[in-house]
Amino acid sequence: MASDDDKSATIPVDRERCVTGIEGLDNILNGGIPRGNTILFTGSCGTGKTTLSLEFLVHGAIAGENCLFVSVTETSDKLMNNVIPYDFFDESLIKKGTLVFVDMPVIYERLGMTEMELSLEDVDSIVKAIGNLVDELKIKRLVLDSVTSVCYRLKTEEKIREFILKIGKTLSDRGCTSMLISEISPSAERYSLYGVEEAIADGIVLMGNLERRGDLLRTLQVVKMRGTNHSRAKYVLDLTPAGILLVPLLKGGSGGGTT
Amino acid sequence: MPKSPADLAGELVELPPSAISLVIKDETYFDAIRGVVDIFASKKDLNTIYISAAIPSQSIIDVLNILEVKMDNIFFVDCISHIMMGSTKRHPNVFMVESPTMLENIMLKAEYLIKKAEGKPTVILLDSINALAIHNSAKILSEFIHIIINNMRAKNAYIVIFSIEGFTSDEIGNMMSFVCDLNISMEDGGDD
Numbered sequence: 001m002a003s004d005d006d007k008s009a010t011i012p013v014d015r016e017r018c019v020t021g022i023e024g025l026d027n028i029l030n031g032g033i034p035r036g037n038t039i040l041f042t043g044s045c046g047t048g049k050t051t052l053s054l055e056f057l058v059h060g061a062i063a064g065e066n067c068l069f070v071s072v073t074e075t076s077d078k079l080m081n082n083v084i085p086y087d088f089f090d091e092s093l094i095k096k097g098t099l100v101f102v103d104m105p106v107i108y109e110r111l112g113m114t115e116m117e118l119s120l121e122d123v124d125s126i127v128k129a130i131g132n133l134v135d136e137l138k139i140k141r142l143v144l145d146s147v148t149s150v151c152y153r154l155k156t157e158e159k160i161r162e163f164i165l166k167i168g169k170t171l172s173d174r175g176c177t178s179m180l181i182s183e184i185s186p187s188a189e190r191y192s193l194y195g196v197e198e199a200i201a202d203g204i205v206l207m208g209n210l211e212r213r214g215d216l217l218r219t220l221q222v223v224k225m226r227g228t229n230h231s232r233a234k235y236v237l238d239l240t241p242a243g244i245l246l247v248p249l250l251k252g253g254s255g256g257g258t259t
Numbered sequence: 260m261p262k263s264p265a266d267l268a269g270e271l272v273e274l275p276p277s278a279i280s281l282v283i284k285d286e287t288y289f290d291a292i293r294g295v296v297d298i299f300a301s302k303k304d305l306n307t308i309y310i311s312a313a314i315p316s317q318s319i320i321d322v323l324n325i326l327e328v329k330m331d332n333i334f335f336v337d338c339i340s341h342i343m344m345g346s347t348k349r350h351p352n353v354f355m356v357e358s359p360t361m362l363e364n365i366m367l368k369a370e371y372l373i374k375k376a377e378g379k380p381t382v383i384l385l386d387s388i389n390a391l392a393i394h395n396s397a398k399i400l401s402e403f404i405h406i407i408i409n410n411m412r413a414k415n416a417y418i419v420i421f422s423i424e425g426f427t428s429d430e431i432g433n434m435m436s437f438v439c440d441l442n443i444s445m446e447d448g449g450d451d
Binding site: 087212213214217236240242245247248250 | 357358360361362363364366367368370371374375396398399400401402403406410
């Protein structure tokens with residue numbers, strides 16, 4: 001017969017949640033992302049990764065949490081021009097400094113990183129710079145879009161591992177819930193381009209395009225999430241001005257591969 | 260004695276939010292649509308989401324315009340116009356789904372319109388199960404109907420699914436009887 005102590009060891013502690021504000025995703029995650037987790041949002045182009053991550057930040061900012069979007073691949077001005085005009089978006093969030101956009105090339109420039117390939121010392125400097133931003137701005141939610149573009153300049157597995165481990169720890173230590181956006185090719189059989197990111201992240205959310213009889217559906221699947229029970233089923237999503245909506249993927253149809 | 264569409268719609272709104280299978284005759288199709296839409300949207304002031312899989316939304320809008328039915332509360336999820344490669348003329352209340360095979364996207368558009376309604380009582384009119392059956396297998400269609408009905412029930416919305424008399428297979432008919440709260444035939448006016 002199990003003692004009370006034995007029982008408590010088998011029941012997962014209910015961790016504080018970071019409610020994403022995306023109703024369907026919060027339901028899938030039993031209330032939201034466990035606070036402080038570093039999540040890899042991975043998928044090929046056009047699957048809605050950036051849109052989803054921005055909505056996560058906007059809801060956080062509306063809830064009064066300071067949020068930071070670190071843009072690596074495009075300037076934040078260009079990004080904002082291409083984002084769906086959300087019904088719930090309020091520009092004053094940016095003016096008040098609750099929602100902050102930083103372009104990664106500006107960080108590289110300020111740190112004097114002119115070489116294409118970054119060193120292990122550069123990794124430390126980047127992580128420290130992001131950590132300082134999180135401290136100064138009291139950031140509770142962060143998006144790095146994309147981690148793949150940073151890894152592209154790191155080249156070796158050792159440096160990539162070092163970067164992911166350090167950035168994850170830095171953010172987690174500060175109670176910051178983070179989304180690292182990862183780009184994979186449509187035919188990839190793993191969750192990240194370098195294979196390192198997926199092993200280190202606390203959670204993996206796979207976003208894809210499912211082709212079914214000539215129709216292309218956007219899908220989302222939570223593959224892994226430490227600290228919570230969650231659905232592992234595949235859902236279909238739509239990007240709307242009211243935010244991202246999710247419904248279950250119907251299973252009666254003919255099969256198709258996720259790309 | 261057959262019920263008029265107005266009598267029928269009047270009767271439906273007396274019910275709590277439910278899933279209703281409405282069997283209509285081919286020859287009274289437009290009368291039934293007009294009656295149900297007019298009563299729900301205009302007289303009862305319900306947010307009305309019309310899922311058009313049988314004929315393009317523009318054809319329905321034309322009929323409603325002739326009859327001077329106010330369009331403020333009526334929104335269309337049109338899943339047939341796009342595959343017809345027809346006119347790109349768009350009414351602001353029409354939301355397109357690329358194909359009637361994209362059943363998940365039909366649910367998503369309905370969800371979006373319910374969200375936009377911000378708690379206003381809503382009725383979904385699905386026109387029709389027969390049109391969707393042309394493009395989808397009975398298996399996936401059954402799954403879709405089961406999920407959308409329960410989804411709408413959870414949101415306190417009515418859902419009325421049209422089926423055309425004499426054009427429904429036994430498999431689909433049995434499924435509709437199983438998942439709907441009420442099966443109403445316009446011809447005999449009865450329910451079960």
